[in-house]
């Protein structure tokens with residue numbers, strides 16, 4: 001109320017110079033008083049006003065200069081930061097931080113649509129993530145959740161979904177025998193399968209490239225690019241990475257889990273190809289770091305958001321899965337593999353590599369409510385990105401990978417996906433944990 005009164009006084013005092021927006025311009029919401037970070041890396045705007053009309057941003061200005069029409073609801077962002085909603089390019093809707101995948105999928109497959117996916121969707125949105133790429137949920141549940149969210153029946157971030165992994169072998173990897181897989185027989189089959197997935201309506205192509213041949217990879221990448229689809233590649237070995245890059249992994253494609261392995265550096269040719277071919281880097285640091293953090297800071301298990309929107313029995317089972325942390329299958333990799341991974345990420349950052357926000361949200365030790373902000377935190381604290389670079393990784397840069405011009409920035413005409421953060425993430429990236437308000441499609445959802 002105070003904010004509205006202040007604004008009215010402002011209007012009265014300098015009415016003659018104001019570019020007054022008439023109420024019939026359809027303004028439906030204003031966000032006023034916050035320090036605005038645009039997502040493009042521009043100088044933050046203090047005491048900003050954003051006017052929203054329907055689902056779009058209609059105007060941006062300064063308090064006292066841009067008037068808010070009467071009777072328009074105002075989100076008070078005084079003392080806080082206003083920025084684009086986060087875009088997390090690697091999440092999982094079907095797991096919510098349980099430590100044991102085989103146990104999870106053998107017990108709860110029948111509760112995906114009733115309990116698990118809705119809980120994951122809601123907590124991600126409430127943590128400030130307004131768009132995501134899901135890289136694991138089985139195809140029928142993935143199409144279902146995209147429709148539920150986009151139609152407004154389920155609250156959640158705007159989902160972009162991958163189909164099944166295109167792979168060479170049916171052998172389960174990382175104990176994920178539940179992961180949807182299509183086996184590629186040969187290069188011609190690879191092209192057919194890419195076309196089939198695109199016809200089914202996926203938003204990107206996902207490969208698990210470790211064993212695919214050069215010719216098969218070339219066919220997948222070429223067909224995907226021809227059809228306007230980005231490719232997310234999931235690979236660990238340097239040999240597989242080199243093969244993928246030589247086979248044409250290209251502009252706007254992503255390397256998921258980049259940096260894995262204990263070697264302290266990538267060979268120069270790999271780094272050069274990543275940069276020259278404009279391939280983006282999706283480090284998913286928190287996917288393993290989450291387990292290490294549970295060991296270092298077990299009180300994280302007491303965080304109340306673990307149980308938010310999650311049925312009590314699932315919550316109890318998640319807690320029980322961390323009772324023997326040092327015997328967890330990921331524990332050794334999280335501790336021993338860490339230095340090599342961080343060193344390679346620093347190497348890529350120093351070489352000018354492009355990072356995007358990709359948290360592997362929902363995986364073991366990596367609950368959705370803390371995934372995005374913790375990934376950004378480690379990108380800054382460990383890899384050396386500036387706070388602004390980390391924010392762009394989760395806004396404008398991520399939107400580029402989604403090929404969505406309407407997302408990832410606060411600018412006139414863009415979709416009004418906006419968050420209000422209590423604190424200044426440019427001073428302390430850890431402030432990203434304090435998301436106070438969330439606006440998606442012009443509607444206040446938190």
Ligand SMILES: [Zn+2]
Pocket residue numbers: 090091092135136360
């Ligand atoms: Zn993942």
